[in-house]
Amino acid sequence: MSQPLNTTGVHHHAHHFDSADHEFQASKQGMWIFMVTEVLMIGAIFVGYLIMRARYPEAFHEAHKLLNVKLGALNTAVLILSSYTMVRGVSAAQRGNNKLTIRMLMTTIALALVFCVVKYFEYSHKIHEGTLPGGNYTYAELSMPHVPLFFSFYFIMTGIHAFHVLVGIGLMTWMIKRVKSGEITPEFFTPVELVGFYWHFVDLVWIYLFPLLYLLG
Amino acid sequence: MADQKNTNHPQTGHEPDVNANQGDHGHYILPDSVALKTLLALAGLTIITVGLSYVHLGPWNFVVGMIVATIKAALVAGIFMNLKHDDRANAVIFGSGFLFLGIFFCLTAPDALFRGDVYVNGRPLTLPVKGVAKFKKAWEPTPEIVAHGKALFAQNCVTCHGEAGLGNGPAAAALNPKPRNFTADVGWKNGRHPAGVFKTLKEGIAGGGMASFATLPAEDRWSLAHYVISIGPNVVKDTNADLAAVGIADPTKEETGSDETPSIPVNRAMEFIANEEAASGTGSANVKAGVGQSDLSGYDRRLEAHTFAPSL
Numbered sequence: 001m002s003q004p005l006n007t008t009g010v011h012h013h014a015h016h017f018d019s020a021d022h023e024f025q026a027s028k029q030g031m032w033i034f035m036v037t038e039v040l041m042i043g044a045i046f047v048g049y050l051i052m053r054a055r056y057p058e059a060f061h062e063a064h065k066l067l068n069v070k071l072g073a074l075n076t077a078v079l080i081l082s083s084y085t086m087v088r089g090v091s092a093a094q095r096g097n098n099k100l101t102i103r104m105l106m107t108t109i110a111l112a113l114v115f116c117v118v119k120y121f122e123y124s125h126k127i128h129e130g131t132l133p134g135g136n137y138t139y140a141e142l143s144m145p146h147v148p149l150f151f152s153f154y155f156i157m158t159g160i161h162a163f164h165v166l167v168g169i170g171l172m173t174w175m176i177k178r179v180k181s182g183e184i185t186p187e188f189f190t191p192v193e194l195v196g197f198y199w200h201f202v203d204l205v206w207i208y209l210f211p212l213l214y215l216l217g
Numbered sequence: 218m219a220d221q222k223n224t225n226h227p228q229t230g231h232e233p234d235v236n237a238n239q240g241d242h243g244h245y246i247l248p249d250s251v252a253l254k255t256l257l258a259l260a261g262l263t264i265i266t267v268g269l270s271y272v273h274l275g276p277w278n279f280v281v282g283m284i285v286a287t288i289k290a291a292l293v294a295g296i297f298m299n300l301k302h303d304d305r306a307n308a309v310i311f312g313s314g315f316l317f318l319g320i321f322f323c324l325t326a327p328d329a330l331f332r333g334d335v336y337v338n339g340r341p342l343t344l345p346v347k348g349v350a351k352f353k354k355a356w357e358p359t360p361e362i363v364a365h366g367k368a369l370f371a372q373n374c375v376t377c378h379g380e381a382g383l384g385n386g387p388a389a390a391a392l393n394p395k396p397r398n399f400t401a402d403v404g405w406k407n408g409r410h411p412a413g414v415f416k417t418l419k420e421g422i423a424g425g426g427m428a429s430f431a432t433l434p435a436e437d438r439w440s441l442a443h444y445v446i447s448i449g450p451n452v453v454k455d456t457n458a459d460l461a462a463v464g465i466a467d468p469t470k471e472e473t474g475s476d477e478t479p480s481i482p483v484n485r486a487m488e489f490i491a492n493e494e495a496a497s498g499t500g501s502a503n504v505k506a507g508v509g510q511s512d513l514s515g516y517d518r519r520l521e522a523h524t525f526a527p528s529l
Contacts (some may be wrong), residue, residue: 026246029304208283211270
């Protein structure tokens with residue numbers, strides 16, 4: 001996002017756009033198209049999961065019991081709350097309240113870190129028990145065919161999601177820097193809003209991941 | 218926080234009126250109260266989702282769970298991501314992603330779920346599981362083969378035909394025509410004699426509820442045929458013509474079922490390969506050696522020889 005800046009640090013729309021609004025709408029549409037590619041990427045793995053789940057219902061049912069519902073629910077609450085703080089941060093930027101925007105972005109980052117810490121505990125527990133994907137599966141108390149397949153899906157799906165969370169933390173840190181620079185104004189808040197979109201999408205994916213993996217397996 | 222709303226933008230008023238929440242370039246600004254209500258709705262729906270997992274609704278757990286998740290997703294996309302007040306084109310773009318995902322699922326699922334219904338050629342099903350025929354000349358009834366048939370009947374047939382073979386098993390209620398009552402003498406599709414039952418087991422009955430049991434080894438099908446005849450009013454024997462009709466040209470020979478068209482579902486065949494690879498330690502399969510292959514040993518090698526390297 002190389003936004004052209006003049007010497008005073010105030011954003012001016014790029015020369016190939018008619019107006020600032022035109023630029024804003026184009027940027028936003030680009031973000032939506034990016035999110036379609038995200039839907040299709042994670043969606044392909046969802047389809048694979050659903051088909052394998054339909055084919056081996058017993059194995060997937062037994063395997064899903066090994067996940068910790070409480071930690072999953074905690075992370076769901078954390079992500080939903082972080083979506084709320086993010087939306088508050090964006091509306092504050094739109095109203096020109098940059099202080100509140102920074103506070104909200106920092107809260108969102110803190111919640112994202114809580115998510116990562118919970119995920120760390122879940123992963124390390126699984127590595128310790130040996131409930132790992134494919135041939136790495138060594139958990140002796142449940143040796144059923146296709147159970148390792150469940151954990152292949154679990155780690156790939158939650159892994160891709162966790163990667164998005166980490167990227168989100170980076171983007172939000174970058175946004176804090178840009179808000180602090182005074183670049184973000186009620187006339188130009190595109191980057192903050194688009195990072196907000198990204199973060200809500202991360203939440204949206206988890207909204208499906210949590211019941212599919214933890215509750216309904 | 219409410220007082221901060223207007224610090225720089227008097228036009229983004231306090232009124233809940235949607236049109237009042239417009240920033241510059243007509244951009245909609247989400248009122249804090251709506252954001253908070255959405256958060257509470259999402260939290261409530263999450264509690265419902267978790268609570269739902271403790272209620273057993275069978276397959277409806279999945280349906281309701283996904284509906285609740287979709288409502289939550291709609292709240293996030295519609296309100297937090299502002300699709301509700303956004304350019305309609307963006308909703309179309311985002312929706313198209315899910316549309317194509319749906320098409321992908323609908324095209325993939327039938328293939329993946331029903332592939333097992335497609336059969337490939339495979340030789341070994343005329344042979345018994347352990348590699349050596351338990352019954353020589355399986356078309357000749359003996360007490361042993363009838364006992365074997367009885368055990369197979371309990372595994373494969375009682376759901377529809379009932380434990381006593383009266384055609385009144387638990388699944389019979391849903392079937393029309395009703396499953397055969399083996400104690401009745403008349404109305405048998407392929408005749409009431411072992412070779413006729415053997416033919417029915419192999420081919421199934423088109424238009425009826427009877428499925429093909431061609432995946433059972435031939436001697437198992439003969440065993441079932443002898444048992445089914447044994448529970449009837451009298452024990453009927455095959456004539457040489459009856460046996461010839463199912464491919465036993467010379468009943469004095471010990472070969473079973475020479476005209477068998479061996480077949481095996483593709484997914485079974487894939488399991489064999491996976492088990493074999495796991496057993497030899499070379500494969501990438503998930504299945505560990507010794508898991509799920511107890512009743513399959515002996516099949517796999519012959520399958521490879523006859524099915525996957527057919528002589529051309």
